[in-house]
Amino acid sequence: MPTSPLRLAAFALAVVVALAVAVPVPAQDARVEAARKEGKVVWYTSLVLPSAERVAKLFETAYPGIKVEVHRTGSERILQRVMQELQANIRNADVIHTSDAGHFVLLKGKNLLMKHAPAGVDPFPAGFKDKDGYYYGLRATLNVIAYNTKAVVAAEAPKSWKELLDPKWKGKLVTAHPGYSGVIATHVLALSHLHGWDYFKQLAQNRVMIKQSAADPSVVVASGERVVAVNGGEYTAYKAKKKGNPIEIVYPREGVPLVVSPTAITAFAPHPNAAKLFTDFTFTRDVQQFLADSEGLYTGHPDVKYPADKPKLSDLKLLTVDPEELEKRNEEIKKKFVEAFGA
Amino acid sequence: MDRALVVWVGAALALVFLMAMPLAWLTVMSVSSEAGTTLGHYRYVFTDPALAKSLWNTVVLAFWVGLVSIAIGAPLAWLTARTDVPGQGLIRGLVLASFVTPPFLGAFAWEMLAGPNAGLLNKVWRGVTGSDHPLVNIYTMPGLIFVVAIYTFPYVYIMIANTLALIASDLEDAASILGAGRLTVARTITLPMVLPAIVSGFILSVLQALALFGSPAILALPAGFHTITTQVWSFFHFPPKIEAAAAISMPLLGATAVLLWLQKRLLGRRGYAAVGGKGGTRRRIALGAWRVPALLACLAVMACAIFLPYGILAKAAFSRAWAQPVGWDNLTLANFTFTFFEYGATRAAIVNTLELGVITASVGAVLVAVLAYVTNRRLVVGHQIVAFLAFAPVVIPGIVLAVALFIAYTRPPFVLYGTLAILFIAYLTKEMPVGYGQSDATFRGIPPDLEDAGRILGAGRLRVLRDITAPLAKSGIIAAWCFIFIGVIRELSASIILFTPNTKVMSVVIFDLKEEGQFGAIAVLGLVMLALTFVTVAIVQRALGRDVLGARE
Incomplete structure (x- = not known):
């Protein structure tokens, strides 16, 4: 039995410590x-x-x-x-x-x-x-452009979203779908702020192959089926590159949609x-x-x-969208995309 | 007549739950809005340029699939039924393989074969010719027509081969003796006799193409165009437009009904006594020097339908990157480990698929056997109507059935959405006509004399059923079971609307993986599905002791 005040204090301390350590557990x-x-x-x-x-x-x-x-x-x-x-x-x-x-x-x-x-x-x-x-x-993640390094040399790769409108890319592009992917829905809204809806109408003139998941464009580009991905999650493109696929990522200079x-x-x-x-x-x-x-x-x-x-996010010009706006314009984004690309 | 009453009550209940109630809901939904009854959804479906285009695309697709199926199926049928082309068993086996291949797996394989840039065939073509342009681009309407047709032509083949096998050579010989040349004989004798079969095969192919979801979703959507089925599916995307989905289902339902009515009329009028008779001899035409080229032509078709697609699926299953050449550094079992051990949805999907396959096939086989027995032995009043009802679901394309079931069973009193039961109802309804057709043929082939003999010797109806009818009908019932089972495990167009995460089946998982671009896992699951199918086919072959495609006695 603790009798002296000192021993009592020590005991009390021990109890407190024990409780402090043990309680969260x-x-x-x-x-x-x-x-x-x-x-x-x-x-x-x-x-x-x-x-x-x-x-x-x-x-x-x-x-x-x-x-x-x-x-x-x-x-x-x-x-x-x-x-x-x-x-x-x-x-x-x-x-x-x-x-x-x-x-x-x-x-x-x-x-x-x-x-x-x-x-x-x-x-x-x-x-x-x-x-x-x-x-x-x-x-x-970011929305980026990705290209096949066997088909395009770095000097000729598109550096901006606008360069994708060049007719020289006709039949060579692939996109994912905002009706499937939230990464792409965010991307489409961000780019419509940047370049207007006409951007997508013009892009569609280049007969873009339409895939669903934001993970898929980098798969398509890595396989060589298309040369340039006009959007897609950066993390899947980065992983494809890491695995040794002939793929390079471009962070467009007008700004990179952050998702x-x-x-x-x-x-x-x-x-x-x-x-x-x-x-x-x-x-x-x-x-x-x-x-x-x-x-x-x-x-x-x-x-x-x-x-x-x-790249460090602080080194990039990031494009962000307001979740409230994304929610309000959800249907419009999908509708305008389908109107431009056909499906 | 309580026996009749039981059958009638059963049939009526089944009809209500499987068809009438869902279709009634479909119709109601297509004209309803928050403001009351409206024709607005129909106006939208027929006047919106994008939707009108999807309707037109469906017409173009179905029509051309019908024609191409004839162009492939008719010569193939003639070669195997009436000539001495070598390798007949092989050709018939391969036609059967094409018949049971899930079309969406074929479409997926053809992406890897004939994608304009990475497709294997186009790579070879560029390598050989040095050309900049692809040989074929599968992401086009002609590409889609081709891929659908190579899995649809067996319908034409079956119709024509079975007709040709029954036409005796006497008439043709008579014409020859009277001085007609070979072409004249073909034009004036053979062709008119097989014409109903050709038209009928055409209509069946068109119906298949109309109802297909997977192939257009895989090949048309990347190219930026819709068909009705993909449009119906996209109406379910958030925010859902179920009313529009119901409205756009109606032209599909209507077209199917009209085409089937046409086919019935055409076949019904066929009055050639020579067809269906057993007399006469069927002599095979000697091809002479053309034997080998004819065989090669058949094999070329089969390369497109079977060898190339199965080959590339196998390659993708064992490759790190499907587009890279075969080699040690590209060889892997990782797709198998991922599919079976890391991907949690695989096991549940395989279990769900097998469970639904076995239950639907078992319930279905018993049901169609009873129906076919009742109708063939005319056991109840109005047996013709029972037969009609058993065939009726054939007019409902899978995706339309699914929309109807979705609407009917996501609301009280019967909330079945989210359970395997709704898939079971969809599958049972969809497969009933096929199963009934098989059972009907079985009971037709069992003469009532034997049963009568049993009765005369004093056996009761049940004893006769057990000792005489059942043993005779056994193999036919097993075949019906297998047909339903194969139909269920490959089903996509209804499942894609009705699944929930807990009730995913293999076809839906494959489609999910497709949307994400997981080629290796799709290839692995595709091979599993093919293996299941072929094991089942082998069982039918054994049970029937004959070739599944043939109706020859």
């Missing part, structure tokens, strides 16, 4: 336990399939017993799925992650999102945070605890660094280091 355990009881988290994601499966594996390794069910498709298809399912009263998605920030404005407006701030997002730049705290930018891809937990999440645990996990420095290293993405995390061969 049971809290963490309780969260993990609750998530484990739910058993899985259903992730509707537009992150390209191999990358999404890798993130899922990382989580499953860190938290054995909780499965990540990856449902990967284009951003616009994800919104279609969520809305169609709700119409039939299906509540399936826990976490929604797309590259069309407008979706989150829409979903928040319909009270379909849960308010949840992932741990550690405070120091993220403002562009990665919803002011009301419903959604946060998990990753970012911040938010993530949010649904208000109706069937596995809310697992959803929170998974969301927090994806915002940890380790995962954010993984996205940068292995997937070629940018993130909002201030401590993340980027590969030396990636």
